[in-house]
Amino acid sequence: MTRYGAKVHxxxxxxMGQTEAAGxxxxxxxxxxxxxxxxxxxxxxxxLKGLHESKTQPEELTGLLLTHIHLDHAGASGHLTxxxxxxxxxxxxxxxxxxxxxxxxxAYRVFGASLxxxxxxxxxxxxxxxxxxxxxxxVTLGTMTFKAIETPGHARHHHAWMLDDGVHxxxxxxxxxGMRIPGTDFPTIPMVPPEFDRDDWLKSIDRIEATGxxxxxxxxxxxxxxxxxxxxxxxxxxxxxxxxxTNMISDSETHLAEKHRAWHEKRAGAFGVSxxxxxxxxxxxxxxxxxxGILRWLxx
Ligand SMILES: [Zn+2]
Numbered sequence: 001m002t003r004y005g006a007k008v009h010x011x012x013x014x015x016m017g018q019t020e021a022a023g024x025x026x027x028x029x030x031x032x033x034x035x036x037x038x039x040x041x042x043x044x045x046x047x048l049k050g051l052h053e054s055k056t057q058p059e060e061l062t063g064l065l066l067t068h069i070h071l072d073h074a075g076a077s078g079h080l081t082x083x084x085x086x087x088x089x090x091x092x093x094x095x096x097x098x099x100x101x102x103x104x105x106x107a108y109r110v111f112g113a114s115l116x117x118x119x120x121x122x123x124x125x126x127x128x129x130x131x132x133x134x135x136x137x138x139v140t141l142g143t144m145t146f147k148a149i150e151t152p153g154h155a156r157h158h159h160a161w162m163l164d165d166g167v168h169x170x171x172x173x174x175x176x177x178g179m180r181i182p183g184t185d186f187p188t189i190p191m192v193p194p195e196f197d198r199d200d201w202l203k204s205i206d207r208i209e210a211t212g213x214x215x216x217x218x219x220x221x222x223x224x225x226x227x228x229x230x231x232x233x234x235x236x237x238x239x240x241x242x243x244x245x246t247n248m249i250s251d252s253e254t255h256l257a258e259k260h261r262a263w264h265e266k267r268a269g270a271f272g273v274s275x276x277x278x279x280x281x282x283x284x285x286x287x288x289x290x291x292x293g294i295l296r297w298l299x300x
Contacts, residue, residue, distance in 0.1 A: 005029070005167030006144055008215075010222060011050030013043035015072065016118055018280060020182035020221040022072055025172060026054050029165060032142025034063040034085075036161060036172040037219055040075035041120030047076060061085045063141040067174025068158045069093040070192075071107050071119045073219060078123030087125055088139045090150070091132040092157035097125045110289075133159065151176035151208065153201020154190060160204075162211055169213040176204045178234040179220035181281055186271035187234045188282055189241060189290070190220075196293035198242050205231055205238075233271075240267065245294045255291040257284060 006029035015022035024047055025036040033056055039047050051058060058080055066074045066089045074089075077097055081087050087097055096103045100122035108115055115121065133139060135150035148159040154175040161172040178187035191198075208216070209231050216224045216231075224230045244263055248256060264287070268278045 005165045006163060006170070008170060008217065008223075009050075009054045010217070011039075011047060011054075012221065013039040013050070014046045015040065015043055021281060023219055023221045024050070025217055026051060026056060027144065027163065027170075028054075028056075030143045032062055032144060033060050034065065034141045034144070035061050035080065036065045036217070037067060037073050037174070038064060038076040038080050040072050040118075041079065041122060042075070042116070042118060044076045044079055044120075058082075058085075063088060063139065065139065065146055065161045065172065066093070066097075067160060067172065067176070067219065068155045069096050069103065070155065070175075071103065071122060073174060075120055075122045078125045081125045081129040083129075086129045086131045088131045088133050088146075088148075090148070090157040090159050091134060094130050094132045097122070097130050098127050100124055110285075135159070149207055149211065151204035152195070153197055153204045154192065154195070156195045156197075156200075158204070160208060162213060164213070168215065169211070170215045170217060171208060171211055171213040172217045172219075173208060174219050176201070177208055177216055177218055177224075177231060178237070179281075180218055180222065180224065180230075181268065181271075181273050181277060182221065184271050184273050184277075185224075185228070185230060185233060186268050186273045187230065187237050188286070189234065189238045190286070191238075191241065191290040191293040191297075193289070193293045193296040196297050198238065198294075198297065201238060202235065205235055237267065241290060242294060245291055246298065248291075249295060249298065255288060257287055260287045260291065 009026040024039045064087045104121040133148045139146045147162045151160045163170045
């Protein structure tokens with residue numbers, strides 16, 4: 001008998017009306033189906049369409065693995081969990097899935113009126129449908145076993161999920177391996193407040209590398225590998241942007257958005273990314289959030 005291993009179907013959620021901006025992953029093996037990430041609730045119709053194209057009904061899902069609880073990763077969770085489909089999440093994130101009021105309120109503070117259009121809010125998950133998973137613990141769904149690898153830096157409650165089916169090994173990285181400008185190898189790093197921590201993040205990248213997995217799956221977006229050197233590029237961009245913004249903070253004490261953007265265009269240009277392409281995926285809010293994230297981290 002031949003074993004083919006698990007199938008991973010990336011679903012492009014059309015986040016912010018863009019291709020390859022954010023995704024969820026339908027993972028399937030020997031009749032068991034589960035989902036890594038729910039995406040934001042504003043993208044639920046696209047998620048359901050993606051499941052349908054893979055001949056999957058939401059009722060068939062046997063688990064929802066969340067890398068963290070930010071609304072672009074877990075916002076639609078409350079629509080997907082059911083009696084036989086629990087959300088699996090870092091212990092520090094669990095209570096926010098059950099009572100998302102604080103999470104929704106802080107998103108409103110950042111996004112204002114555009115929240116509903118861009119992300120949507122989170123509906124609560126019933127308490128008995130949320131499972132806390134500690135670092136190193138496993139979740140078994142049918143013939144698949146996912147291991148939680150605590151990977152803070154972007155958020156304190158971040159797990160990457162490892163699946164080794166004996167044929168091929170996968171790591172679902174969430175935001176811990178950065179994001180990628182589509183069609184290029186240029187990583188962009190979401191250093192958002194209030195939990196961004198550069199030192200934790202670098203250790204998380206080391207943990208990701210140490211798994212030695214065959215495939216890395218980025219929520220923003222798609223597949224890469226350790227062998228490709230992508231993680232080195234993530235380390236470089238992370239350190240470079242922290243250094244650049246640390247200097248800006250000590251020189252001017254205000255966010256010089258144009259200067260930040262021009263600096264980033266140059267970094268991206270070295271990877272063949274045009275300013276037009278960069279501006280589709282890194283909007284003014286991205287630069288502001290990175291500045292605020294580093295400011296907050298430096299103040300700790
Ligand atoms: Zn994200």
